[in-house]
Amino acid sequence: MFFIYSFTADTPPNICITGPYKTWRAVIPADTHSLSPVLYCSGCEDHVSVSADQPNSQMETDEPQSFFAAFCQLLFKSVRYICIYIIEFFTGPKQSLKGNHSDNKVNLVLLGMSGTGKSASGNTILGRRQFVSRTSSVPVTTECQVEETEINGTCVCVIDTPDIFDDEIESSVKNQHVTKCKQLLQSGPCVFLLVIQVSRFTDLERDILRKLEKAFGSKAKEQTVILFTRGEDLQCADMNLEDFLQDCNSDLKNIVDQCGRRCVVFENKTSHKHQVTKLMQKVDEMLNKQQNQ
Known part of the structure; x- marks a missing residue:
């Protein structure tokens, strides 16, 4: 038996x-x-x-x-x-590591024009200096790079990218960067962090969402959080993020509205963890909303 x-x-x-x-x-x-x-x-x-x-x-x-x-x-x-x-x-019920959505891994793709602070923001998210970031008159980041960290039990894959929005860069080169970026994406949802300086909004950035959708698909802006850098400039002007958004350029306001007003501001010269906490809260809110639709 x-x-x-x-x-x-x-x-x-x-x-x-x-x-x-x-x-x-x-x-x-x-x-x-x-x-x-x-x-x-x-x-x-x-x-x-x-x-x-x-x-x-x-x-x-x-x-x-x-x-x-x-x-x-x-x-x-x-x-x-x-x-x-x-x-x-x-x-029985499973407790998610990232809120209500079921994934415990997320990809954060840093996108934006050269000099906006993509690499510095990536280092802030990682909590360590991993991406090369320095003041320069020429682009510093020339290849896509991925690094990982863990935030509140969630595996966060941070992908730093070169400028793929500059019209002066050859299309073949930009396409290579986009292809490489997609290859670096791991399992789990993808969130685009559109990096823009609070003290600099150029004509090349006016149609940045169109370029974003051309590179990553028509629903890319639905997966985008705007990450404003140089938050210290707002402090010097005695302004907060809401004050800035209320008085900013109309084209920039339109970009913010199209991205569901999902915005955070970073001061990359400091290492305040609350900045990353606010960013991950925005990411969680967006992913949960998408999952419930």
Whole structure:
């Protein structure tokens, strides 16, 4: 005689017991508060209801109680709590690491014109200096680069990119950068961080959303959070982000509105973690909203 215990996430746990004459299959109900296994005999109509809560109860059968049935009763009592644990593990609620959406990994793609602070913002998110960032009259970032960190239990893949929006850059070069960026994307949702300086908004950035959608698809702006850099300039002007958005250029206002007014501001010269916390809250809110639609 031998028995096989098996379970899946979609069906109740069951136990198969093979004896000399009959094979019994026990199905454990998913209701763990009234766990009472039922035995089904393969090839016949016999069935046994086993009470796990009444130690001295007799099993109800269509035939007189057999030694084999009594053995099964004791067996199922002994595995009752194991079954409860397994059922709750597979059917109970799972706590997401990132809020309500189910993924525990997210890709953050830094996009924007040269000199807006993409690499510096990436270092702020990572909490360490990983991307090359320095003042220069020529572009510093010339290739896509990906680095990972963990934020509140979520694996965050940060992808730094060269400028793919400058009209003076050859289309073939920009296409290579876009292709490389897509290759670096890992499993999990993708969020575009459109990096813009609060103190500089150029004519080349007026149609940046059109260029974004051309590179990453028509729904790219629905996955975009605007990351304003040089937040210290706002402090010097005694302004907050809302003051800035109210008084900013009309074209910039239009970009902000098209992106659902999902905006954060970074001061990359400081290492205040609350900046990253606010960014991840925006990312979570956006992903949760998309999942619920």
